[in-house]
Amino acid sequence: MKGNMKLGLVLAMFAAVGCASLAVVYSITESAIAAQSQKALNASLQEIFPDAVSFEDITATLSSNVQGVKFEQAFLVKSAQASLGVAVKATGSSYGGPAKLLVGVALNRSIAGVRVLELNDTAGLGMNAKNAAYYVKKAEKITFPGQFGGKFLTDPFEVKKDVVAITASTITSRSLTVIIKAAADAAATWLETSTTTAATPAEQAASASGAAGTTGGK
C-alpha cells in the first residue's frame, strides 16, 4: 500500500499547486472580469433610459416564476427628479446556449427597450438578434429587440403574429420572446406592488385600457 500512498501524495501535491496557482490568477483577474460586465451593463442601461442618473439595486425583491428564466440583476432606474422604470437582466436558454437580455419597463407598463447582452446562436441566423444592422422590419429599420420598444405588457406576444421573427430562426425568436415577457411581467408586477412608484390614478386608468392608452411609448 505504501506505493499507492506515495502516488496519491504526488497527485494531491500537483492538484494543490494547480488549485493554488489558479486561485492567485483568479484573484488578479476577478476585478477586471466584474468591471467588464459592469461596463457592458451600464452602456446598455443608458441606451434604454437616456435620462437615467442612478440605478438602485432591487435584485432581491424580484424573482422569476417562469421555468428556465432567471433574473441576474434588477434595477430601479431614476432620473434626477423621479423614477423612470425598472430594468431587469434576465438569462434563459436559447437555440445554441444561454441568452442574456436587458429588459427595461417604463412606469406606464410598456417596454422601454430590450438589449441582447449575450447570445450563442447560429451566426447569420439566430445571432442576428444581436446584430445592429439586421432589421426584421426593413422599411422602418427596426431590429428584432427594437420591435419591443413601446409595446404594452397587456398586448399579445405571439411570435410570427404579433412579434416579427428572425428569418429561419423561429426557435431563437421564441426563446428570446419568452425571456423578454418574463422579465417585463416581473418588472411590471414590481412596479405595481412597490409603494415608491405606485401609479397615480391617471396612470392606472391609462394602463388598464391597454393598447388604447393615450400615454405614448418609445
Add this chain to the structure above:
Amino acid sequence: MKSLWKVFKQGIIFENPLLMLMIGLCSALAVTSNVSNGIGMGLAMTFVLLFSEIFISLFRKLIPNSVRMPIFLIIIGAFTTIVDLVMKAYFPELSKSMGVFIPLIVVNCIIMGRVEAFAYKQKVLPAIFDSFGMGLGYTWVLIGIAAFRELLGNGTFAGMQVMPATYQPILFFILPPGGFLVFGLFIAFNIWLKGRMQKSAAAKENA
C-alpha cells in the same frame, strides 16, 4: 540546432495536427466562422500547449508513470483555466463568442497527444519547439479556413468589409455543413501539397 528546426517544421505541413494527424478537430471547425475567433483560438491553444509542454517536460522525472494522465489533466486544466480567466477579463467579446470551446481546450487531443508522445519524454527545449510548430500548424489552418468561410459567407475579413457592397454573401459557408465542406477541401489541398513537396525532395536527391 538543425534537429530543433526539424522538430518545429514537422507540425506545419507534414504532421499538421488538424489536416494530417486528424486531432484537435473539435475546437477547430466551430471557431472558424470568422477570422477573429480563429486567431483567438489559435493563440489560446498555442499558449496552453506551450506551457503544458514546458511544465510537463520540466517535471517529467517527478511524474510517476501510473498516475501521469491525471497529472497531465491537472496541468493542462490549470493553464486552460488561466486562459479562460484572462480572456474573460481582457477580451470579453471574444470570450463570449467562443463560448464553451475555451474550456474544451483541456480535452483538445493535440495537447494530450503531444504531451504524452513528446513532452513527457523530451527535454524542455525540443518541447518548446514542438509546441510552437504544432501551434503554428494549427493556427494557420484555422486562419485559412476562417478566411475562406468569412469572406465568402459574410463578405468580411476579421469584421472589416472586404467584398464589394453588391456581393450577396453565401450563408452556406458560415453554417456547419459549409464548414465541413471547406475543411474537407483543405485536407485534400494539404495532401496534394505534401505529395508535391515529397516529389520535389526525391527529385532533388536523384538529380
Add this chain to the structure above:
Amino acid sequence: MDLIKILLITILVNNIILMRFIALCSYIGMTNDVGQSIGMGFAVTFVTVMATAATWPLYHFVLAPLHLEFLQILVFILVIASLVQLVEFYLKKNIPGLYAAMGIYLPLITTNCAILAVTFENISNNYTFIQSIVYAVGVSLGYLLAMILLAGVRSRMRTSPVPKFLQGTPILFIATSLIGMAFMGFSGLIK
C-alpha cells in the same frame, strides 16, 4: 413538454456532431464500421449521464456556494477521468463480457469533447437536475445517430469511385457536410 423539446433539439435539430462540430476526433476515428460506432455511442451515453449526475450536484452544492467557480474546468475533467477509470475497473472485475465489448473505448472517452461540453452546458443553461439528465441522454443519442450514419456511408464509399484527390479523409468531411445539410431540414420541427 419541455423535456421532449430538449430531446428533439439535441438529437435532430442541433445535433452535437453535425451542427456543433463537437466530438469530431472520435467521429472520424471510430466510424470504421457500424458495430464500432454503436459501441462507442453507448459508452459515451453511459459516461455522459453518469458525469452529469456527478458534476451537476458538485457545482451547485459545492463550487458555487463556496465561490470556487474558477475551479470548474479542473474539477469537471478530473471527475470525468476518475469516473471512466472507475467504470473500467468495475467492468473488468465484475462484468468481463461487457468489458470485452466496451472496454477499449473507455480510455478514449476521457478526452471526448462531447462529455465535457455537456457537463458545462448543464450549468450555463441553468438546467434543473432532471433537465440535465435528459440533455445528456439527448446529446448522446444524437452523437450515436451521427456516428451510425457516417459508418454506414463509409462502408458504402469503400466500393465507390472516389476521385483521387478526395480519397481518405476529405471525402468523409464532404459526406458529413451533405448529411448535415439534410439535418438542417429538421429545424422546422420545433414550433
